[in-house]
Amino acid sequence: MFRMFLTHTPEALELLFPPSARADLARHGTLVLNPGPDVLGGAALARAAAGCDLVIADRQTGLDAAFFEAAEDVLAVMRCAVDISTIDVAAASARGVLVTRSIPTFAASVSELALGLMIDAARGISRAVTAYRTGQEPGVAMGLQLQGSTLGLCGYGVIGRHLAGLAQALGMRVLITDPAPGALPPGIEALPFDQMLARADVVVCLAPATPQTVGLFGSSAFARMKPGALFLNLARAALVDEPALEAALDSGQIACAALDVGSGPDQRPPSRLAGRPDVIATPHIGGQTPQASEGQALHVASQVAQLAQGLLPPEAVNAEAATRLRARGAAFISPTGA
Structure with a gap:
């Protein structure tokens, strides 16, 4: 079972991560929500996510080297979007943290x-x-x-x-x-x-x-x-x-x-x-429909389910660097067995 931190502000959570997807996540552990109106980042985000295994990040949340340096408990960062340009994948890999992205449901x-x-x-x-x-x-x-x-x-x-x-x-x-x-x-x-x-x-x-x-x-x-x-x-x-x-x-x-x-x-x-x-x-609303948002959130929930089964999601971008997950005691493999 995982402890999961959702970076979404309360407003973003309502729009982008509906109750159906949160219910799917809850089957695999405990959810911790961003309590305030601010988009967190860096060491502040690491403090908020202390004790959490997974960080599920909305598109506005950047994850830089300062976050990965301070986030000692985090096993994986899972972007609830396709764009990972604001995630320092190299810093994540250096710390053994898996990074995944969602699929284009929009x-x-x-x-x-x-x-x-x-x-x-x-x-x-x-x-x-x-x-x-x-x-x-x-x-x-x-x-x-x-x-x-x-x-x-x-x-x-x-x-x-x-x-x-x-x-x-x-x-x-x-x-x-x-x-x-x-x-x-x-x-x-x-x-x-x-x-x-x-x-x-x-x-x-x-x-x-x-x-x-x-x-x-x-x-x-x-x-x-x-x-x-x-x-x-x-x-x-x-x-x-x-x-x-x-x-x-x-x-x-x-x-x-x-x-x-x-x-x-x-x-x-x-x-x-x-x-x-x-x-x-228009203010970057291309994917802002219930169907598109729910599709990406449910896909992230399915990735968490794969991790719970010891599988690395196909959308992992640094699977070879996921040493923290492997150190947890499970032989995490790709869905193809590679």
Whole structure:
């Protein structure tokens, strides 16, 4: 049986780790909750988690070297999200702490938000709503009909595949650029990045954040896009050079940007971009649906169940370094027996 610390603040716990997932966790030990409104980190988080075997971390909680140095009891850190960029995996490995991540249960949720942002950007819906609400008469401008238009997806993972299907249902042509796209459904064409940019009316950034993709959308990328194209980012802030995006908007090269992520706190779009009339911004809510949140929380609970059986979850990112778990007395193995 494990003693488990959930880093979620009370507000985040209510949104992101529902009672069904907590009940699943409770089958394998005792839950300890973050009692206060603050996101904990470093030595403060280690003190709060003292005596706990597992730390289940929400996306806002960073786990740095100071945490791993002080967290002498922790056997594993389990991220209730896919992104582990704020976990110092090297420091965890050096201390023998297992790190796991959840799976992307948010494909439908993020894709539906992308579709909504795309329609808004194409027709100026939020601009008109804002004008009416402030007592002004909105201007009447020609919109972009999505049927017959071309969607360019930079990244063809679980979200890209789902969004491509939605776009095809609307009658859009779909182009993708991805280093390993796999087999493509009929009607979807894979192109090099520059060619996709030149042909797409709407470009959606869905690529993973890696050292190779940092700043992928900069001045040269925006210059290659069709004049007046629409740009959406639902991936990570690091992929977009925000000053270059602002310059592209100022020049009219990009007619509108729709952003669910950015360089603000918790990966939210920064206020300087979000407040522009040619930007539609949402506060990093792509995965904020009950189905998506519950799916990730239940998956973490299933990982705890695997640990209770002496199995290392497939989503472990440093399985070979999990010496604290092995020292507990069980021969922890991968689900395949390797």
